[in-house]
Amino acid sequence: MFQILDIKGGLVSEDPDLDKELLKEMYWWMVYARMADDKALKLQRQGRMGTFPPTTGQEAAQVGSGLALDKEDWVFPAFRELGTYLLRGIPLENMYLYFMGDVRGNIIPKNINNLPMYVPVSTQIPQAVGAAYGMKLRNKKNAAVCYFGDGATSKGDFSEGLNFAGVFNTPNIFICQNNQWAISVPRKKQTASKTIAQKAIAYGISGILVDGNDVLAMHVATKEALEKAKKGEGPTLIEAFTYRLRMHTTADDPTRYRSDEELKEWESRDPLIRFKNYLKNKGIWSEDWQKELETKAEEMIKKAIEKAENIDPPNPEDMFIYMYSDINPVLKEQLEYLKKMISTKEIEEDSEKIEGGFP
Amino acid sequence: MTQMNMVEAINSALKAEMEKDESVLILGEDVGKDGGVFRVTDGLIQKFGEERVIDSPLAESGIVGFAIGLALYGFKPIAEIQFMGFLWPCLDQLSSHASRIRNRTWGRYSVPLVLRAPYGGGVRALEHHAESFESILAHIPGLKVAIPSNPYDAKGLLIASIRDPDPVVFLEPKRLYRGIKEEVPEEDYVEEIGKAKVVVEGEDLTLVGWGSMIPKILKARDLMFEKGIRAEVIDIRSISPYDYATVHSSVEKTGRAVVIQEAPRTLGFASEIIARLNDNEMLNLKAPAFRVTGFDIPFPYYKMEHWAMPDVDRIIKASRQVLKW
Ligand SMILES: Cc1ncc(C[n+]2csc(CCOP(=O)(O)OP(=O)(O)O)c2C)c(N)n1
Numbered sequence: 001m002f003q004i005l006d007i008k009g010g011l012v013s014e015d016p017d018l019d020k021e022l023l024k025e026m027y028w029w030m031v032y033a034r035m036a037d038d039k040a041l042k043l044q045r046q047g048r049m050g051t052f053p054p055t056t057g058q059e060a061a062q063v064g065s066g067l068a069l070d071k072e073d074w075v076f077p078a079f080r081e082l083g084t085y086l087l088r089g090i091p092l093e094n095m096y097l098y099f100m101g102d103v104r105g106n107i108i109p110k111n112i113n114n115l116p117m118y119v120p121v122s123t124q125i126p127q128a129v130g131a132a133y134g135m136k137l138r139n140k141k142n143a144a145v146c147y148f149g150d151g152a153t154s155k156g157d158f159s160e161g162l163n164f165a166g167v168f169n170t171p172n173i174f175i176c177q178n179n180q181w182a183i184s185v186p187r188k189k190q191t192a193s194k195t196i197a198q199k200a201i202a203y204g205i206s207g208i209l210v211d212g213n214d215v216l217a218m219h220v221a222t223k224e225a226l227e228k229a230k231k232g233e234g235p236t237l238i239e240a241f242t243y244r245l246r247m248h249t250t251a252d253d254p255t256r257y258r259s260d261e262e263l264k265e266w267e268s269r270d271p272l273i274r275f276k277n278y279l280k281n282k283g284i285w286s287e288d289w290q291k292e293l294e295t296k297a298e299e300m301i302k303k304a305i306e307k308a309e310n311i312d313p314p315n316p317e318d319m320f321i322y323m324y325s326d327i328n329p330v331l332k333e334q335l336e337y338l339k340k341m342i343s344t345k346e347i348e349e350d351s352e353k354i355e356g357g358f359p
Numbered sequence: 360m361t362q363m364n365m366v367e368a369i370n371s372a373l374k375a376e377m378e379k380d381e382s383v384l385i386l387g388e389d390v391g392k393d394g395g396v397f398r399v400t401d402g403l404i405q406k407f408g409e410e411r412v413i414d415s416p417l418a419e420s421g422i423v424g425f426a427i428g429l430a431l432y433g434f435k436p437i438a439e440i441q442f443m444g445f446l447w448p449c450l451d452q453l454s455s456h457a458s459r460i461r462n463r464t465w466g467r468y469s470v471p472l473v474l475r476a477p478y479g480g481g482v483r484a485l486e487h488h489a490e491s492f493e494s495i496l497a498h499i500p501g502l503k504v505a506i507p508s509n510p511y512d513a514k515g516l517l518i519a520s521i522r523d524p525d526p527v528v529f530l531e532p533k534r535l536y537r538g539i540k541e542e543v544p545e546e547d548y549v550e551e552i553g554k555a556k557v558v559v560e561g562e563d564l565t566l567v568g569w570g571s572m573i574p575k576i577l578k579a580r581d582l583m584f585e586k587g588i589r590a591e592v593i594d595i596r597s598i599s600p601y602d603y604a605t606v607h608s609s610v611e612k613t614g615r616a617v618v619i620q621e622a623p624r625t626l627g628f629a630s631e632i633i634a635r636l637n638d639n640e641m642l643n644l645k646a647p648a649f650r651v652t653g654f655d656i657p658f659p660y661y662k663m664e665h666w667a668m669p670d671v672d673r674i675i676k677a678s679r680q681v682l683k684w
Contacts, residue, residue: 101663103660119444154421156418184389189416191416252396319666330625334654341672
């Protein structure tokens, strides 16, 4: 397993000596993602947000890889990539909105090459390969980066996607965040392969197993894979060996299937603490700086909630007008009907004066 | 008799059949230790072990293909798909194979599997967790499609599905999973697949629906009853096969029908019921039969879901329209 930092933040291989600003940026996104995630959990518990899948524990995998990308590279996410979303420049209020059941959370700012979340597991994988093939056709020196979980590797879409990538030698990076669980099913029940990284061999592409809680290792591995892809040397499957410290989603109770000991063991490998120690050793981290980051994150989170909670209510028209580039007569008729129904909404007890059923 | 909600009733059906018949197996994502994402299979792995309650890898097409293989070999697999929205990868296995093996081997092989999936909206779920595409399944010849609307029927219909020698898709209206409790026998019993139920009798018009819509239809019926309108309510319980005889004899009496479905409007099962009424009951109809349906849009995110689903008000409005004709 490729590792730069041990669980205490000490070096186990050569220090990549990344730029100080980049190191600080990494830590910032990790802190921000962690705090935004904690807040989402609170909002969900207060009934202000619907079901959502916490990211906590996976910040290094997301931030380390995400910061290796160029702006022009494309990201095809799954649904647990809060860290990547934020560092790509997608506003936090979008994430909150999405989980508040508002489709407007999916509106990705124009200059960002990022797809909104994919809920059906693994369907994004072959799509990322198609996009990468397109980049190749257009002679762009970019890549399509695709995130998914260990569970996703069981699906046909995973095999089909990686197979296409191998056959067409596309500039793809597949980042499997192996967080050890797919809801209640442990990784060893997803596949009899010893590692997920080794599956790459069967598709004729590169594979590497990386400590996913080590932000430096994730960064270096992704950077290398991207350089290879952009030189036309083919796709890479990166297995980020990590752990989801919280529940699968807020609808689930992890104590049913995993042990306290396991959780404690992984808490001791927390990616934030590890990286903080590294920064401390480098003289970059200080109490004051930590406070500064937390204050900034808190303010940003507060603003994001305000924006998400105070957005204008959705309009029934929106459900219809984005179905096609032009609304067709059938949908128009249905929209008119709905508007009429809303405007003549009777108290259910007194539907006396009602006109007009469905046309 | 015990008070059970639909989740408990389904669990009780599964337990009863597994106890009775060792060839009955359960498989799906998280059905074992977790007891399923809705806890429908809770406690079964403890009782029947990991070999009969199988936590499968995350692969819907794999689950159904694997179940077909088991069924061909003489087992009675009950596969769970976590949400109907994730059933699409199974359509190849269902329509190219499960549904037609009996026919294409002239009876040499059959596939007695049950595919369970929760469907429908109204629970503030994430996207892809609220679809109703039952008519697509009913459009595949060779599948049966049963949809209970209450705990009692859920148990009886599920037992019938498990004992059925052909593939049955058993759709569970998740909005009704826990709301309604009623008396359900502890022991096993069968409700016939393909038999509709007249839930309330009436003379003025016929309201037809299934699954998630039934409580709304009953509410609408009650409100209209207070105004002196006596609607007959039919829960068709199974859309394939479809018990047109019960619907038609009701319409023969009332002369008016409103069919209510949560699914999108175009080519939904309501259209089939109405077309069939036109075929056979034209002379008895005093008004055109109306549909109250969802819209031709993907089921919206939850802030807007209340607009997407037929509500009591819409049912009453359509009923008045049909009555006024
Ligand atoms: C095709 C499909 N089947 C089932 C589900 C329900 N589901 C949502 S997440 C999940 C587990 C995913 O596990 P994994 O790929 O390891 O990602 P993780 O949740 O661990 O991040 C399941 C079964 C789904 N979203 N899509």
